Amino acid sequence: MSAEITKTGEALPALDFGHAWEYAPSPEATDHVRIAPRHELFVGGAWRQPHSSRYFDTISPSTEQKLAEVAEADERDVDDAVQAARRAYDRYWSRMPGRERAKFIFRIARAIQEKARELAIVETMDGGKPIKESRDVDLPLAAAHFFYHAGWADKLDYAFQGRAWRPLGVAGQIIPWNFPLLMAAWKVAPALACGNTVVLKPAETTPLTALLLARIVEEAELPPGVVNVVTGAGATGAALAAHPGVDKVAFTGSTDVGKKIQRAVAGTKKKLTLELGGKAANIVFADAPIDQAIEGIVGGIYFNQGHVCCAGSRLLVEESVHDLVVRKLRDRMATLRLGDPLDKNTDVGAINSGAQLARIRELVAAGEEDGAERYSAPCALPGKGFWFAPTFFTGVAQSSRIAREEIFGPVLSILTFRTPEEALEKANNTMYGLSAGIWSDKGAKIFWMAQRLKAGVVWGNTYNKFDPSSPFGGYKESGFGREGGRQGLLAYTEVGQ
Amino acid sequence: MSSRRTTERLEHAAPALDTTSKALATTSDGFDPSARVSVAKAYKMFVGGAFVRSESGRYFQTGGGRADGGADPAVVNVPRGSRKDARDAVVAAKGAEAGWAGRTAYNRGQILYRLAEVMESRREELRVALVRGGADVAAAEREVERAVDRAVYYAGFCDKFQALVASSNPVSGPHFGFSVPEPTGVVAVVAPGHPALLGLVSTALPILAGGNTCVVVAGADDPRTAVVWCECLATSDLPGGVVNVLTGDAAEIAPHLAKHREVGALDVWTADAELRALCEREGAGSVKRVRTHDGEAIERLAGDDGQGLGFIERFLETKTVWHPVGV
Incomplete structure (x- = not known):
């Protein structure tokens, strides 16, 4: 298993996720579906x-x-x-x-x-x-x-x-x-x-x-x-x-x-x-089960191409695990399959419309102009249709548009914090309040955060869960x-x- | 013994605080050089736990009316609250928000009960205030009693509504899920002009019981009753800033509160349909929870329909929490 070395000499272990298997195309048969003209x-x-x-x-x-x-x-x-x-x-x-x-x-x-x-x-x-x-x-x-x-x-x-x-x-x-x-x-x-x-x-x-x-x-x-x-x-x-x-x-x-x-x-x-709309904070503490958190981060922002009002679009990572989380996130993103939405192996489908794609591109460009560092998953985009590769930004300032505005696309803004109080302050510093995520192995800390987050739905050690018996709203x-x-x-x- | 004294006072047709003005009334030319001169009260707004004048220096006058008495001269000056006063009040309410919401529900209940105790001990003064504001004596007495009882009612509700509106959510999957009520935050209230006391109590107390703080614009018809009620607030154990009461023209102040981003919700009680619509429109700019109530709804405040779980529930948010279950 490979390990990256940080500037301070610290080893960052890879995500133990296995290899991205090569699958043959597996399209859902559509011959029995007739869409009236x-x-x-x-x-x-x-x-x-x-x-x-x-x-x-x-x-x-x-x-x-x-x-x-x-x-x-x-x-x-x-x-x-x-x-x-x-x-x-x-x-x-x-x-x-x-x-x-x-x-x-x-x-x-x-x-x-x-x-x-x-x-x-x-x-x-x-x-x-x-x-x-x-x-x-x-x-x-x-x-x-x-x-x-x-x-x-x-x-x-x-x-x-x-x-x-x-x-x-x-x-x-x-x-x-x-x-x-x-x-x-x-x-x-x-x-x-x-x-x-x-x-x-x-x-x-x-x-x-x-x-x-x-x-x-x-x-x-x-x-x-x-x-x-x-x-x-x-x-x-x-x-x-x-x-x-x-x-x-x-x-x-x-x-x-x-x-x-x-x-x-x-x-x-x-x-x-x-x-x-929403601009949810997904908060990862250093004591979180990191590999599970990576799944929650990926599901939180890349589920449904990020076209989710409660998407975990602001990742707040405790500073001490920032480099590790970013490394593992990159590893995991390398396994995401983007392409034909009808293919049963596809993880990331098409952007819903040309207009929405333009909006995503505009905000991503704004993020780059603001000096945040962009990473996009290395996946080939189909020639036809509307596509955007799963992307995240590091070094995002709280004041940046990509930290404040809803992008409604597969774009994650990563910020850091040092204390629970700082995480809370950053998480609540938005006009939105739809949802939030907390990742930690400490139950008391999760409830302390959950009580104070101004959000209608709070997911602890999970994300993007829905149920008709569970009230949802902002x-x-x-x-x-x-x-x-x-x-x-x-x-x-x-x-x- | 004390109950007999109360009964005796009730039998007086005129308010008990009227004794000082009797001397004035007995002189033929309206002035008696040997009589004691009463100490008139300066009426002020209640912001951040302190009694303040309007920063604008503006005032409006109230007084006269039948059965006018007490220590006040016939006409008194009352602060005419401004936009800046409204903003200051929001700052105070915002500052008090975390402390009030962070108290235990039991403690909030005790503080509201303390308010009821203080109101009970000031029934006489509240009644006089209402009479000066135009209410007839018997109606004023009933209104004060009902207001005190309503304070007791909400005191006892502080730690119970949660069990009525919260839920354990039987989600399909290995998750523990529940939903709990939380306060909306700062709620701005345009209180009805009449009933002056019961209007304040019926609107502000359920908001407090829910854990919110509030900025109340008292009705201009009888601002003195509002100020006397603020004296009850000030001498109960309510932390400063939890309730802030402005006097003045609601049509001038309310739109500023409706636009203010730190105000989470508006509760507008007025027969003025235009003002209701204006508050709804201005509130949209920050997606406020705006509740408006017309004249008929205001009339219902005086009756049994004037209290209930619904009054608390209006300014609660529902927070849903999920956590996986597993080993």
């Missing part, structure tokens, strides 16, 4: 052409090939969808006992499990994420979210300590492109369980799995209008958030857009929850409201004092 809007239980007759292309970011064209909903389409949702709320959904609502939601959960392979393949084609992630993370969790919330529908009287509650009415839900189906599940499942009807607006670069979800809703024979899906870009989402017939707006996406939505609903009676400018768990039900109910 054109997708309409799902409104009032029927598939409808948009008023404007306009369609936009959705492409595969790994090949830049067009997958399908998708209806562009304008204000009139959004209005139709909101009215359909209102009718469905008044006529069916608000009158139905919870135990009956539950069975519809269970049907959706089952159908997602049954169609999991198809959904995973389409998710990977449309969004660029590795098939092993869509297959093993997005799909099981999406089904689990419906399954979990279905069970709440007839138990809500227990959920609020005996306080009176009621559904809100029509929920307008705007979701991002990083976990398209999973985010739809996070939004739709609790809304339906609590007795609301929904209008869902998926992201313009990843609309396909939301439309497949609409198909599942149709096949599960939910009453017409309980779930509506309107596709389009920012203007469609803005029309939905601004629609006076919407009682609740739920948004997951960037903090900038979240602020615009919060401003747009000001002065109305609409209830709002926001799940916005502090500060990472948003408000929770998704998942009993606490998440508050986002879709009006509860008495």
